[in-house]
Amino acid sequence: MSYIPKEELEEVLNFLKLREIEELFSHIPKELFGEVKLEKGLSEEELRRFFLEVDSLNKNLIIFAGGGAYDRVVPAVIPYLISRGEFLTSYTPYQPEASYGTLKALYDYQTYMCKLTGMEVSNAGVYDGATALAEGVLMARRIKGVKRGKVLVSSAVNPLYRQVLRTYLYGVEDELVEAPFDGEGRTSLKGFKEGEFYCFVVQQPNFFGILEDLKALRESLREALMIVVVGDSLTLSLLKPPSLFGAEIVVGETQSFGVPLSFGGPYNGFLTTKKKYIREVPGRIVGKTTDLRGREAYTLVLQTREQHIRRERATSNLCTNQTLVALANTIYLKLLGMDGLRKVATNSLSKALYLKEKLLGLGFKQPFKGKHLWEFVLCHERALELRKELLKRGFLLGIPLKDFYEGLEDCLLICATEKRTKGEIDALVKNLREIL
Numbered sequence: 001m002s003y004i005p006k007e008e009l010e011e012v013l014n015f016l017k018l019r020e021i022e023e024l025f026s027h028i029p030k031e032l033f034g035e036v037k038l039e040k041g042l043s044e045e046e047l048r049r050f051f052l053e054v055d056s057l058n059k060n061l062i063i064f065a066g067g068g069a070y071d072r073v074v075p076a077v078i079p080y081l082i083s084r085g086e087f088l089t090s091y092t093p094y095q096p097e098a099s100y101g102t103l104k105a106l107y108d109y110q111t112y113m114c115k116l117t118g119m120e121v122s123n124a125g126v127y128d129g130a131t132a133l134a135e136g137v138l139m140a141r142r143i144k145g146v147k148r149g150k151v152l153v154s155s156a157v158n159p160l161y162r163q164v165l166r167t168y169l170y171g172v173e174d175e176l177v178e179a180p181f182d183g184e185g186r187t188s189l190k191g192f193k194e195g196e197f198y199c200f201v202v203q204q205p206n207f208f209g210i211l212e213d214l215k216a217l218r219e220s221l222r223e224a225l226m227i228v229v230v231g232d233s234l235t236l237s238l239l240k241p242p243s244l245f246g247a248e249i250v251v252g253e254t255q256s257f258g259v260p261l262s263f264g265g266p267y268n269g270f271l272t273t274k275k276k277y278i279r280e281v282p283g284r285i286v287g288k289t290t291d292l293r294g295r296e297a298y299t300l301v302l303q304t305r306e307q308h309i310r311r312e313r314a315t316s317n318l319c320t321n322q323t324l325v326a327l328a329n330t331i332y333l334k335l336l337g338m339d340g341l342r343k344v345a346t347n348s349l350s351k352a353l354y355l356k357e358k359l360l361g362l363g364f365k366q367p368f369k370g371k372h373l374w375e376f377v378l379c380h381e382r383a384l385e386l387r388k389e390l391l392k393r394g395f396l397l398g399i400p401l402k403d404f405y406e407g408l409e410d411c412l413l414i415c416a417t418e419k420r421t422k423g424e425i426d427a428l429v430k431n432l433r434e435i436l
Contacts, residue, residue: 061396062424063261064355066375066415067207068129068158068231070256072344073419078258078331087327102323103298106286109330116233117250118241119272123283125321129253130161132269133201133229134168135282135316136251139273140199140225141174142280142315143248150175152197152224154187156206158231159404165201185210185368185377189220197221199249203229204242208413209375210368214245225249232256233270234348235373237341249273258332259325268322268329278302282316347418348374351425355416358429362436367411377401379411382436387412389435395428 009021018024025033042050063071081087086101110122126132137151151169153162155178162178169176177197182188185208189200200221204212218226228242230252242250255267273281279302287301336344352374360366364378380386383400390397398412405411416425 059394061391061394062420062428063396064414064416064420064428065396065399066209066232066417067399067413068160068253068255069261069267070232070234070415070417071261071419072234072256072417074258074260075332075335077335078328081331082324082327087324100298102327103286103300105327105330106323107288107298108334109326110286112330112333113254113270113272116236116241117230117247117272118243119247119250120275121278121281121285122270122272123281123321124286125254125323125326126269126271126283126318127322128265128267128269129229129231129251130158130164130269131318132251132253132271133157133161133227134165135269135318136227136249136271137165137199137201138168138172139271139277139280139282139315140227140249141172143225143277144198146174146198148173148175149198150177150196152177152179152189152192152200152221154179154181154200154202154206154212155405156181156185156187156208156210156212157201157203157229158207161203161229161231181206181208183368184370186212186370187217189217192221194221195223197224199225199227201227201229203231204239205231205235205373205375207231208368208370208377209372209415210370211239211372214242214247218246227251232375234341234345237338238345238349238373248277254325254329257329258335259328266322266325268325280315283318283321344418345373348416351418351420351422352376352416354422355414355420355425355428358425359414359432362429362432367408374417375413375415377408377411377413379408381410383410383412386432386435390428390431393431395431397428397432 106124113122166176180188187202225248227249228247233254234256250272284300284303289297291297364380367379387397398414401408401411
C-alpha cells in the first residue's frame with residue numbers, strides 16, 4: 001500500500017477507527033491472499049499469461065441459490081451480438097437516425113414484456129428489479145394523487161427490494177406497512193382495511209418461491225392499486241399473466257433472460273402497466289411510427305424526466321436505462337420464443353423437485369406447504385454449518401434466511417435452474433451425506 005500517501009492513509013484509518021489498512025480485509029480468508037511479484041517492464045504477452053495463470057486459480061461454484069439472481073444458460077450468440085459495433089454504447093439512444101437498431105430492439109423488448117405480463121404498455125427498462133418496484137410505487141402515488149399516504153407491502157417480497165422501497169418512500173414521507181405471511185408461506189391480508197392504502201405490493205412467486213393467490217389478494221383490497229413484483233421473469237412463461245388478476249402495475253427483473261451472474265449487475269428492471277397510466281410511466285418509451293416517406297421508423301416517444309421537462313412535472317429522475325442488458329434480453333427472447341421459455345422453465349422445475357426430494361431424504365424439513373416452482377425453503381438444525389462446509393467443496397447451497405426473517409434462522413432458500421445437471425445434484429447430495 002506504499003502508493004497511498006501516508007497522510008491520506010492515516011486520515012482514512014482514523015475516520016474508520018482502524019489501526020492498519022489490513023483490518024479492512026479481515027473478513028477475507030487469509031489463504032486467499034498471495035504475494036504478487038511482477039518484474040518491471042513486462043510485455044503485453046507476458047502480462048496476459050500472468051493473468052491467465054492467476055485466473056486459473058479461481059474456483060467456479062456450483063450454484064443452488066437464487067433470490068433474484070439466477071445461474072442460467074446464456075446462449076453464446078448473445079455476447080457476440082451485443083458486442084457488435086451497432087451496440088457499442090449501452091446508453092439511451094437519443095438520435096433515431098444513429099440508433100435505429102437499438103431503438104428497434106428496445107421496441108421489441110417492450111413488446112415481449114407486454115406479452116409476458118399481459119399489460120398494455122412497457123417502458124424501455126430501468127436500473128434493476130428493486131428500482132422498478134420503487135418507481136412503480138411512486139407511479140401509483142401519482143395516479144392516486146396522494147400527498148402523504150400508506151403503502152402495504154407483503155413481507156414475502158424480496159427483502160432487498162423492500163429495503164430500496166423504504167429508502168424511496170422516506171423522501172416523500174409515506175408510511176410503509178408490511179403484511180405478514182401465513183404457515184403456507186403466502187401473504188395474509190387479514191385485518192387490513194379497505195381504503196387505508198393507496199397501493200399494495202405482492203411478489204409472484206414470492207421470495208420463498210411460494211405461489212401467491214393473486215385473485216384472493218385482489219379481492220381483499222379492491223380500492224388500492226395492485227403492484228405485482230416478478231422476481232424471476234422466466235416464471236411468466238408458466239404462470240397466468242398478472243393482468244388477469246387485476247394488477248395495475250407489474251414490475252420485476254429480467255436477468256434470467258440471457259444475462260450471466262455478476263457482482264451486483266448490471267441487471268435490468270421492467271415496468272408494465274395499463275395504457276391509461278402511460279403518462280405516469282417512469283423512464284422512457286420507444287414508439288413505432290413512419291417517416292416522411294412512409295417508411296417504418298422508431299424513436300423515443302415519451303421521456304417524462306427532469307432533463308426534458310420542468311422538474312416539478314417529471315415522473316422520475318431516472319437518467320438512463322439498461323439498454324445493453326435489455327438488448328441481451330431481447331435476443332434471448334427471440335432465440336427461444338414462448339415454447340423455448342417453457343422448456344427452460346419446466347426443466348428448472350423438474351430439477352428443483354428432484355433436488356428437494358433428495359434433501360428431504362437427508363433430514364431437511366419443509367416449513368411451508370404452499371406450491372412452488374424452482375425455488376423453495378428447507379430447514380435443518382445444522383443448515384448454516386452444512387452450507388459453510390459445502391462452500392469449501394465448491395457448492396453454494398441456498399441463501400440463509402436468518403438475516404431477513406425471525407423464526408427462519410435454520411432455513412435456506414434453495415434454487416435449481418436448467419443449468420444444473422443430475423450429476424451436479426447427485427454430487428451435492430453425496431457431499432452432504434459425507435458431512436452429515
